[in-house]
Amino acid sequence: MEPRWLTPDQRRAWLRVAALLELLPAALDTQLQRDADLTLAGYVMLAMLSEQPERSLRMSELAARSNASPSRASHVIAKLEKQGLVRRERCAEDGRGQLAVLTDAGWEKVVATAPGHVQRVRELVVDPLEPGQLAQLDAIVARMLDVLDPEARYATTALARDIPASQG
Amino acid sequence: MEPRWLTPDQRRAWLRVAALLELLPAALDTQLQRDADLTLAGYVMLAMLSEQPERSLRMSELAARSNASPSRASHVIAKLEKQGLVRRERCAEDGRGQLAVLTDAGWEKVVATAPGHVQRVRELVVDPLEPGQLAQLDAIVARMLDVLDPEARYATTALARDIPASQG
DNA sequence: CAGCACTGGTTGAAGTCTCAAGCAACCCCT
DNA sequence: AGGGGTTGCTTGAGACTTCAACCAGTGCTG
Numbered sequence: 001m002e003p004r005w006l007t008p009d010q011r012r013a014w015l016r017v018a019a020l021l022e023l024l025p026a027a028l029d030t031q032l033q034r035d036a037d038l039t040l041a042g043y044v045m046l047a048m049l050s051e052q053p054e055r056s057l058r059m060s061e062l063a064a065r066s067n068a069s070p071s072r073a074s075h076v077i078a079k080l081e082k083q084g085l086v087r088r089e090r091c092a093e094d095g096r097g098q099l100a101v102l103t104d105a106g107w108e109k110v111v112a113t114a115p116g117h118v119q120r121v122r123e124l125v126v127d128p129l130e131p132g133q134l135a136q137l138d139a140i141v142a143r144m145l146d147v148l149d150p151e152a153r154y155a156t157t158a159l160a161r162d163i164p165a166s167q168g
Numbered sequence: 169m170e171p172r173w174l175t176p177d178q179r180r181a182w183l184r185v186a187a188l189l190e191l192l193p194a195a196l197d198t199q200l201q202r203d204a205d206l207t208l209a210g211y212v213m214l215a216m217l218s219e220q221p222e223r224s225l226r227m228s229e230l231a232a233r234s235n236a237s238p239s240r241a242s243h244v245i246a247k248l249e250k251q252g253l254v255r256r257e258r259c260a261e262d263g264r265g266q267l268a269v270l271t272d273a274g275w276e277k278v279v280a281t282a283p284g285h286v287q288r289v290r291e292l293v294v295d296p297l298e299p300g301q302l303a304q305l306d307a308i309v310a311r312m313l314d315v316l317d318p319e320a321r322y323a324t325t326a327l328a329r330d331i332p333a334s335q336g
Numbered sequence: 337c338a339g340c341a342c343t344g345g346t347t348g349a350a351g352t353c354t355c356a357a358g359c360a361a362c363c364c365c366t
Numbered sequence: 367a368g369g370g371g372t373t374g375c376t377t378g379a380g381a382c383t384t385c386a387a388c389c390a391g392t393g394c395t396g
Contacts, residue, residue, distance in 0.1 A: 003282070003283035003286060003287070004286070004287075004290070005286060006286065006289070006290070006294070009302065009303070009306070010294050010302060012306060013293075013302050013303075013305055013306035013309070014289055014293060014294070015323055016306060016309040016310055016313060016323075017293065017305065017309055018212070018235070018323065019235050019309075019313055019316075019317070019322055019323040020309050020312060020313060020316070021189060021192060021193050022235035022236070022322075023235060023313070023316040023317055023322065024189060024312070024316060025189050027316055039381090039382075041382085041383095044186070058344085059344075059345060059346095060343095060344065060345080067186070067187050067190035067191060068190070068383095069383085069384075069385095070344075070345060070346085071345090071346080071347085071383080071384070071385080071386095072382085072383060072384080073345090074345065074346055074347085075346090075347090075382075075383075075384095076382085076383095078346090079381095079382090091344090094343090094344080094391080094392075095390080095391050095392075096343065096344045096345070096390065096391045096392070097343095097344060097345080097391095098344080098345065098346090118172070118173060118174060119172075121174070121182055122172070122174070123315060124312060124315055124316060125181075125182060125185065125312060126174070126178050126182070127315075128311040128312050128314065128315050129308060129311060129312075130311075133304070133307070133308050133311075134177065134178060134181050135177070135181075136301070136304045136305075136308065137181055137185065137304075137305070137308050138177070138180060138181035138184060139301070140297060140301050140304065140305050140308075141181070141184040141185055141187075141188050142184055143296040143297060143298075143301075144188060144192070144292060144293060144296050144297075145184060145187055145188060145191070146296065147291060147292055147295075147296050148187075148188070148191040148192060148195055148292060149187070149191060154187055154190075154191065155183055155184075155186065155187040207351090207352075209352085209353090226374085227374070227375060227376095228373095228374065228375080231375095236353095237353085237354075237355095238374075238375060238376085239353080239354070239355075239356095239375085239376080239377085240352085240353060240354080241375090242375065242376055242377080243352075243353075243376090243377095244352085244353095246376085247351095247352090259374090262361080262362075262373090262374080263360080263361050263362075263374095264360065264361045264362065264373065264374045264375070265361090265373095265374060265375080266374080266375065266376090337396100338395100338396090339394100339395085339396085340393100340394085340395085340396105341392105341393090341394085341395100342391105342392080342393080342394095343390100343391085343392075343393095344389105344390090344391085344392095345388105345389090345390090345391105346387105346388080346389080346390105347386105347387085347388075347389095348385105348386100348387090348388105349384100349385090349386095349387105350383100350384085350385085350386105351382105351383080351384075351385095352381100352382080352383075352384090353380105353381085353382075353383095354379100354380085354381075354382095355378105355379090355380085355381095356377105356378100356379095357376105357377085357378090357379105358375105358376085358377075358378105359374105359375090359376080359377095360373100360374090360375090360376105361372105361373085361374085361375105362371105362372080362373070362374095363370100363371085363372075363373090364369105364370090364371085364372100365368100365369090365370095365371105366367100366368095366369095
């Protein structure tokens with residue numbers, strides 16, 4: 001069976017997206033590493049915790065919102081715990097569960113780090129676009145996520161839930 | 169100074185993009201790992217080589233087209249060489265340079281693997297979009313890449329070179 | 337209650353990527 | 367010709383991620 005290749009337009013768009021997939025996370029990682037000694041994954045988890053009223057989340061929920069596997073979440077939180085930014089508690093309702101809790105130091109870290117991170121996101125993602133393009137992007141990516149994560153196991157679910165806030 | 173946070177719309181779009189940044193590479197990696205015992209990075213490099221008339225590229229050029237650092241390219245090619253898919257030659261015009269050359273086995277690997285990979289890209293990126301959205305995506309990502317890679321050191325250059333595009 | 341499957345989370349080893357250092361060939365200048 | 371700086375690439379160590387066990391607690395079934 002003859003495989004269906006991409007048309008030149010499709011190919012060009014895909015190559016650009018592929019470049020974005022490498023360069024954008026790398027750029028954000030670099031900024032966080034330099035300014036806050038944090039991994040992008042580590043920062044994201046701290047940020048997710050900081051948005052909760054109790055500043056805590058179940059490991060599984062944290063993993064989902066960070067688009068990470070349970071294993072990755074476990075390793076990342078272990079490192080943040082060693083840095084004193086997070087601590088773990090056994091979960092009351094379910095003895096198997098663990099609660100990742102932001103420490104005061106962790107909260108301070110987020111407060112200190114978030115502006116620089118948001119600034120970089122703005123520079124790289126928001127500001128380059130013309131009015132209207134952000135909404136286009138949102139719609140396009142939403143469609144891709146429908147296929148990538150049809151069960152909405154990952155961050156998508158957090159969107160539906162949290163949107164009212166302007167930033168936690 | 170009061171930091172400028174993201175508006176709810178901006179935040180929603182960004183969270184979706186962040187999810188895409190994790191899930192899309194992971195999905196492609198999974199497919200390649202399962203069907204071809206290849207890393208996404210490894211496959212990309214093989215594919216780049218396969219598109220050259222001589223089936224070879226300078227390491228630096230290969231790294232650029234794969235959006236990888238020189239170091240990463242070196243490690244990945246080292247592994248592909250161990251697998252017999254690529255070999256290295258000293259470069260004739262410049263004694264410091266190395267040429268990564270696709271072996272026959274490497275060529276066969278690409279031929280066998282490409283259809284399944286392209287199929288997956290199609291499923292995840294091309295097919296979910298409505299007519300017109302692909303062009304929008306291309307334009308949007310192009311703007312981001314202008315900021316991420318202003319010198320056009322990475323894959324962008326390959327686009328300008330290989331594709332007489334319909335878009336500025 | 338015992339048995340059994342499943343869920344939530346962790347662990348360690350193996351693989352991948354990054355970072356800084358290093359080596360060799362090239363270039364330029366005298 | 368012969369330094370000194372630069373470029374092209376590699377290397378090894380350390381950090382991060384993945385994968386496949388694994389353990390403990392839960393919940394269902396009988």
